[in-house]
Amino acid sequence: MSELGWFRTSELALLGVLAQGGAMSGYDVRAYIKASVSQFWSESFGQIYPALDRLKRRGLVKNRRDPASARSRMVYEITPRGRKTLREWLAKPPEPERPRSEVILKTFLGDHATPGVTEEHLRDFASRADARATELEQVEVEVRRQNAGSKSLAYWVASIRAGILLSRARAAWAHEAIGLIGGVQPERTSDGHNDERSFRQ
Amino acid sequence: MSELGWFRTSELALLGVLAQGGAMSGYDVRAYIKASVSQFWSESFGQIYPALDRLKRRGLVKNRRDPASARSRMVYEITPRGRKTLREWLAKPPEPERPRSEVILKTFLGDHATPGVTEEHLRDFASRADARATELEQVEVEVRRQNAGSKSLAYWVASIRAGILLSRARAAWAHEAIGLIGGVQPERTSDGHNDERSFRQ
DNA sequence: TTTGGCATGTAATCCGTTACATGATTAG
DNA sequence: CTAATCATGTAACGGATTACATGCCAAA
Numbered sequence: 001m002s003e004l005g006w007f008r009t010s011e012l013a014l015l016g017v018l019a020q021g022g023a024m025s026g027y028d029v030r031a032y033i034k035a036s037v038s039q040f041w042s043e044s045f046g047q048i049y050p051a052l053d054r055l056k057r058r059g060l061v062k063n064r065r066d067p068a069s070a071r072s073r074m075v076y077e078i079t080p081r082g083r084k085t086l087r088e089w090l091a092k093p094p095e096p097e098r099p100r101s102e103v104i105l106k107t108f109l110g111d112h113a114t115p116g117v118t119e120e121h122l123r124d125f126a127s128r129a130d131a132r133a134t135e136l137e138q139v140e141v142e143v144r145r146q147n148a149g150s151k152s153l154a155y156w157v158a159s160i161r162a163g164i165l166l167s168r169a170r171a172a173w174a175h176e177a178i179g180l181i182g183g184v185q186p187e188r189t190s191d192g193h194n195d196e197r198s199f200r201q
Numbered sequence: 202m203s204e205l206g207w208f209r210t211s212e213l214a215l216l217g218v219l220a221q222g223g224a225m226s227g228y229d230v231r232a233y234i235k236a237s238v239s240q241f242w243s244e245s246f247g248q249i250y251p252a253l254d255r256l257k258r259r260g261l262v263k264n265r266r267d268p269a270s271a272r273s274r275m276v277y278e279i280t281p282r283g284r285k286t287l288r289e290w291l292a293k294p295p296e297p298e299r300p301r302s303e304v305i306l307k308t309f310l311g312d313h314a315t316p317g318v319t320e321e322h323l324r325d326f327a328s329r330a331d332a333r334a335t336e337l338e339q340v341e342v343e344v345r346r347q348n349a350g351s352k353s354l355a356y357w358v359a360s361i362r363a364g365i366l367l368s369r370a371r372a373a374w375a376h377e378a379i380g381l382i383g384g385v386q387p388e389r390t391s392d393g394h395n396d397e398r399s400f401r402q
Numbered sequence: 403t404t405t406g407g408c409a410t411g412t413a414a415t416c417c418g419t420t421a422c423a424t425g426a427t428t429a430g
Numbered sequence: 431c432t433a434a435t436c437a438t439g440t441a442a443c444g445g446a447t448t449a450c451a452t453g454c455c456a457a458a
């Protein structure tokens with residue numbers, strides 16, 4: 001019945017963007033993603049154009065030349081079948097994420113670094129995270145104001161709040177980490193060797 | 202001078218693991234990563250064995266058969282040159298991360314989902330995040346206890362704290378999001394169409 | 403007129419996981 | 431004896447970014 005298995009996550013995400021944003025060109029899709037969901041999702045042209053093509057061949061989107069534009073634009077629109085598939089995908093529990101974090105790994109390995117560099121990374125990380133959170137708080141206000149009454153507003157705000165809370169948590173962690181390692185003056189033996197293997201979770 | 206550019210992140214991460222854990226086989230490396238840094242880093246055998254080989258050919262690690270084992274194990278150890286390269290890498294500012302989050306994307310698109318499913322995903326997400334945080338808090342206690350006095354302890358604790366604070370933030374966000382969208386009863390027009398394009402960040 | 407942005411697409415490359423193939427050792 | 435685990439490696443595949451190639455339209 002459900003042919004969800006035939007589609008990659010990128011394709012389903014594009015389907016969602018088209019459902020949300022209406023008829024769009026591949027170029028538009030890119031801009032839309034950058035402007036709205038870039039905090040937690042990204043797609044490049046190398047994904048978008050082939051994906052739109054596959055979605056079209058399976059009947060989940062249809063395309064037509066854009067008559068409103070002087071340029072030669074091909075706009076894509078989601079079909080009823082596309083909406084059904086999107087609904088099926090949205091009903092599936094999201095895959096658990098296992099992102100890599102270079103900054104946490106470097107903190108974990110801080111004992112092997114030149115003294116001070118880890119704190120420096122953490123300060124940068126904290127200030128960027130703080131700035132991001134503040135920026136997103138303004139976005140939240142704007143989105144609330146410009147979309148008052150929209151039935152999607154609560155979902156949009158919820159997704160923005162994710163960025164805010166996670167950014168604040170990153171900043172809070174970085175500050176805490178600076179405090180934790182601040183008392184330690186990393187020392188190395190002559191060749192910097194370290195034989196400890198006792199850390200286990 | 203610095204030949205950092207020749208190495209992939211995976212290879213440098215393995216170098217860090219070898220610096221931290223001492224002489225290890227590829228199999229050990231895998232187990233070590235799973236046991237210690239799996240919250241924020243992962244490597245598969247398909248990466249590990251070729252990576253160890255490349256590191257060896259560049260002189261950053263050396264290997265020997267393990268005489269202490271009845272099995273035919275090849276153990277790898279970081280060299281002074283390896284430590285130097287590791288130090289250089291640790292001094293470089295971590296690459297900014299841009300992880301994808303399926304759960305946030307599905308929340309953003311919640312208006313196009315069957316009523317109730319998004320809340321359900323968020324409840325699952327929150328309970329898993331809460332469980333994870335609680336588990337990591339116990340890990341923190343254990344690690345503190347078993348490694349009291351170790352000069353690496355503060356760095357290890359800092360990395361565990363990242364998992365705790367981020368998990369707590371994920372749970373807090375999910376609860377907040379449930380509240381935000383709880384008041385909304387998603388309604389669709391006859392074909393579920395939605396023409397709004399006004400969301401911009 | 404020339405630069406920048408619109409617009410589409412492909413090729414190369416990188417990075418990573420999964421599956422497979424193989425075999426030895428050890429615990430039950 | 432036999433199942434689980436230790437141990438090493440490769441091949442296939444998937445997914446994503448970057449760079450490249452091309453060209454048109456609009457504004458300065």
